Amino acid sequence: MLQFIANGVVVGAVVAVTAVGLTLVYSILKLTNFAHGDMVTFGAYVALLLNLSLGLDIWWTLPPAFLAGALLGVLGDRLIWSRMRRRQAGSVSFIVASIGLALALRNLIVFFFGAQTQHFRLPVEMRQPLGPLPVKLTPDEVHVIVAAVVLFAGVHALLRYTTIGRAMRAMADNPSLSWVSGVDVDRVITWTWILGGGLAAVGGVLYGMIRPIDPNMGWFLLLPMFAAIILGGIGNAYGAAVGGVLIGIIQEASVMFLPAEYRLAVGFLAMIAVLLTYPRGLFGERSLT
Amino acid sequence: MTADVRPSAPASGSAPGAADGTAPAAGAMLSVRDVRKLFGGFAAVDGVSFDVHPGEIVGLIGPNGAGKSTLFQVISLFLPATSGEVVFMGTPLIGRPPYVPARLGLVRTFQITRVFARMTVLENLMFAAPRQPGEHLQNLLLQPRRVREHEAQVARRAEELVEYFNLGRVRDQYAGALSGGQRKLLEMARALMTEPRMMLLDEPMAGVNPALKEELLRYIRDLREKGMTFLVIEHDMDMIMRICDRIVVMANGRIIAEGDPQSVRENRAVIDAYLGGA
Amino acid sequence: MSMLLGYFAGFLTNVVIYTLFVIGLNLQFGYTGLINFGHVAFLAVGAYTVAILVTHHAPILLAVLAGMAVAALFSFLLGYPALRLRDDYLAIVTIGFAEVLRIWLNNVSFTNGPEGIGGFAVPLSWLPVSHDAWRWLFLLLCAAVTAVVFAAVEYLARSPWGRVLKAIREDEDVAVALGKNIVSYKLAALALGAAIAGLAGGLTAFFYQYINPHNFEATITFEAWTIMVLGGVGKNWGAVLGAVIYFGLYTITSEFTSSPIGPFSTDQLAALRIVLIGVVLILLMIYRPQGILGRKEDLGLDR
Numbered sequence A: 001m002l003q004f005i006a007n008g009v010v011v012g013a014v015v016a017v018t019a020v021g022l023t024l025v026y027s028i029l030k031l032t033n034f035a036h037g038d039m040v041t042f043g044a045y046v047a048l049l050l051n052l053s054l055g056l057d058i059w060w061t062l063p064p065a066f067l068a069g070a071l072l073g074v075l076g077d078r079l080i081w082s083r084m085r086r087r088q089a090g091s092v093s094f095i096v097a098s099i100g101l102a103l104a105l106r107n108l109i110v111f112f113f114g115a116q117t118q119h120f121r122l123p124v125e126m127r128q129p130l131g132p133l134p135v136k137l138t139p140d141e142v143h144v145i146v147a148a149v150v151l152f153a154g155v156h157a158l159l160r161y162t163t164i165g166r167a168m169r170a171m172a173d174n175p176s177l178s179w180v181s182g183v184d185v186d187r188v189i190t191w192t193w194i195l196g197g198g199l200a201a202v203g204g205v206l207y208g209m210i211r212p213i214d215p216n217m218g219w220f221l222l223l224p225m226f227a228a229i230i231l232g233g234i235g236n237a238y239g240a241a242v243g244g245v246l247i248g249i250i251q252e253a254s255v256m257f258l259p260a261e262y263r264l265a266v267g268f269l270a271m272i273a274v275l276l277t278y279p280r281g282l283f284g285e286r287s288l289t
Numbered sequence B: 001m002t003a004d005v006r007p008s009a010p011a012s013g014s015a016p017g018a019a020d021g022t023a024p025a026a027g028a029m030l031s032v033r034d035v036r037k038l039f040g041g042f043a044a045v046d047g048v049s050f051d052v053h054p055g056e057i058v059g060l061i062g063p064n065g066a067g068k069s070t071l072f073q074v075i076s077l078f079l080p081a082t083s084g085e086v087v088f089m090g091t092p093l094i095g096r097p098p099y100v101p102a103r104l105g106l107v108r109t110f111q112i113t114r115v116f117a118r119m120t121v122l123e124n125l126m127f128a129a130p131r132q133p134g135e136h137l138q139n140l141l142l143q144p145r146r147v148r149e150h151e152a153q154v155a156r157r158a159e160e161l162v163e164y165f166n167l168g169r170v171r172d173q174y175a176g177a178l179s180g181g182q183r184k185l186l187e188m189a190r191a192l193m194t195e196p197r198m199m200l201l202d203e204p205m206a207g208v209n210p211a212l213k214e215e216l217l218r219y220i221r222d223l224r225e226k227g228m229t230f231l232v233i234e235h236d237m238d239m240i241m242r243i244c245d246r247i248v249v250m251a252n253g254r255i256i257a258e259g260d261p262q263s264v265r266e267n268r269a270v271i272d273a274y275l276g277g278a
Numbered sequence C: 001m002s003m004l005l006g007y008f009a010g011f012l013t014n015v016v017i018y019t020l021f022v023i024g025l026n027l028q029f030g031y032t033g034l035i036n037f038g039h040v041a042f043l044a045v046g047a048y049t050v051a052i053l054v055t056h057h058a059p060i061l062l063a064v065l066a067g068m069a070v071a072a073l074f075s076f077l078l079g080y081p082a083l084r085l086r087d088d089y090l091a092i093v094t095i096g097f098a099e100v101l102r103i104w105l106n107n108v109s110f111t112n113g114p115e116g117i118g119g120f121a122v123p124l125s126w127l128p129v130s131h132d133a134w135r136w137l138f139l140l141l142c143a144a145v146t147a148v149v150f151a152a153v154e155y156l157a158r159s160p161w162g163r164v165l166k167a168i169r170e171d172e173d174v175a176v177a178l179g180k181n182i183v184s185y186k187l188a189a190l191a192l193g194a195a196i197a198g199l200a201g202g203l204t205a206f207f208y209q210y211i212n213p214h215n216f217e218a219t220i221t222f223e224a225w226t227i228m229v230l231g232g233v234g235k236n237w238g239a240v241l242g243a244v245i246y247f248g249l250y251t252i253t254s255e256f257t258s259s260p261i262g263p264f265s266t267d268q269l270a271a272l273r274i275v276l277i278g279v280v281l282i283l284l285m286i287y288r289p290q291g292i293l294g295r296k297e298d299l300g301l302d303r
């Protein structure tokens, strides 16, 4: 039991890191981004490339992966989303375009890296369970949790204490108001993608430290991510984090009762249950803080 | 000006005297009883009671944010009431699905005009007709003839209303191509297609030029002559004073005055509310 | 020559079955505005119902009708909770529904799990004709079925019932304010669309003659969306045109991808083809969201 919760927390930490980016993009840009999962995959493969071909230690791939993810996010906005905003496309067009982007990204990864599952090169001792603990956890898993907590502290500080963070919150609360009240909208959008894309990519690397990676990993993470942000109250960054951990625990704990293949289904059913009982999520829809 | 707008009009009586506070009045068409609506902790409507009698035109006024539109949303079941009851022609409404009022003969319009932009004027109207057999799949399969005949009837009624509202020239145009004024008329005509006994109008005169205002005024009066009952939210005091039999004044979610236009105009509390709220 | 002809029959059958599948989606999204991103679920339900029943020697016609009914039933299962949700939630929930269904099909025994089902009887097999001729006859059968459904949907779309769907899509608050019980219309549109997808699923089962959960991945739904937006949302002819163009491109590109080119393997080329689908979707959304047959003033992708 405890073991499943521990596993759940590890998986949940990864889901949480990726889900925060998804919810930021959703609440600030009003975009339900179905390509977010594939941005996660992208980050994992950037790390794989650096890890295998340059022999970079996996922890050192995190900054470049973040940068690459941020770049991808900003580029996507320049090439696709900003054009659609200019043409005043509606929400369904955005959703369909994001699915197009998801297909394109995923298959570009297949094109360059192949469809097979791959592993990061990790020091063996990192995969040995830690000593006298009530549950079996490897150092890597502990590091993943620590990394997630550190990332959160960073996001929190950014949203709370920086000018750009405050502007992002303002825009999430009331986009029309911020257009007139002198918020630098373009800058907010750019930063949203830097954070959203960067966190997605870093989340992908963290995922690769606990599971083998493949081009579909992001797609299969997408449902838990959506479940997490809906659970936590869409648009609520802290809710997304808590929701991510909860979803992780629910999925891993379900293995006690159901075949492991149903993990994804269980997370999804949890999401439906929440939608039906608390349509605004466990912690309510609210601004980013 | 011959369109019979209602199938069975209640005897159109002149307005009886203002109902007192909360006692349910016999013969009221619409009875609002102690309705409250909270948003979080904030009471947008805070214990409102009044009656509207058959054939009356009642104005609902008050400064911005007084809770008028919210009250409309509650009456039309678009928002759940926190507490209280709304009775229309003897039927309690609260807790029922939002399509019910229109079927009972209580139809609303929206504060901002909402037409089906991608449907023609005629389609907009035909859509609103009640009890259409062609709206049910089994009839389309089993009784196509009955569907066709009824559809022809609906088309005739729609044509009548098109004529009544002077929309003949644009009847086959997409509603999205109409001018603002034409949309107002279309929305009113479309509401009439449901064969209502009472209409809830949310700021029908907002953003309307003076000529059209006079026109709308004439329609409302004419419809009333034929027995229609109205509850109208309006900011245009001149219009309100001219058409209403009775006025209910709201501020901060409560009724602060109620009575005929003259007495409301001179009411101290009303003057204060407007000066304070503005 | 005969091989080429057989190949062509296969191409056309794909076009026809997808057209049928997209007509169902169009009824749900194009007419009613329901964002169904799990349409493949209904295709799968139809195909599996048919495959299982026919394997147990049910009459083919009966099995196909049952496939439609079961698909409609599943749509209630999905629609009852989901239709109350906002657009974006509905998109997420429908995708999830289809994924969960696929996982389930892959893990239960009566569907034979990942091995799938094959070897069941197919329609027209009693005719004493060659396999190639059978393919053409089966194509005609599919085309006839699709034509009937096409005509029926057009009839419904022009009826007062169809008018309510359009109104719901444009502004459901107003539809409610005018006394329409929109939930029942949405459920009906969803169920009818699902039944049509179930029918397409039955035909798919006969076409492949062997099905497994892999045939029903989310990509199928996205292909259907691509076809729908390519042709023009809310137009049944758009489904036909979209399917022709889509499979035309698909077939031409698979000519190129059937053998390795230069350093690239066939898998890589197949991936590039899906990249192309993605790029086409994106470009359409940026530059022509109303599709080929759509006009700006008509009901398009967005309200």
Ligand SMILES: Nc1ncnc2c1ncn2[C@@H]1O[C@H](COP(=O)(O)OP(=O)(O)OP(=O)(O)O)[C@@H](O)[C@H]1O
Pocket (backbone or CB within 6 Å): B039, B044, B062, B063, B064, B065, B066, B067, B068, B069, B070, B071
């Ligand atoms: N959905 C909502 N959530 C929270 N508060 C709301 C909501 N709708 C309205 N309010 C608040 O309720 C109060 C009453 O609003 P309402 O729209 O009913 O006023 P009104 O009298 O119609 O004003 P106006 O004349 O400007 O149309 C306002 O303070 C408004 O901010």
Ligand SMILES: [Mg+2]
Pocket (backbone or CB within 6 Å): B068, B069, B070, B111
């Ligand atoms: Mg108002």
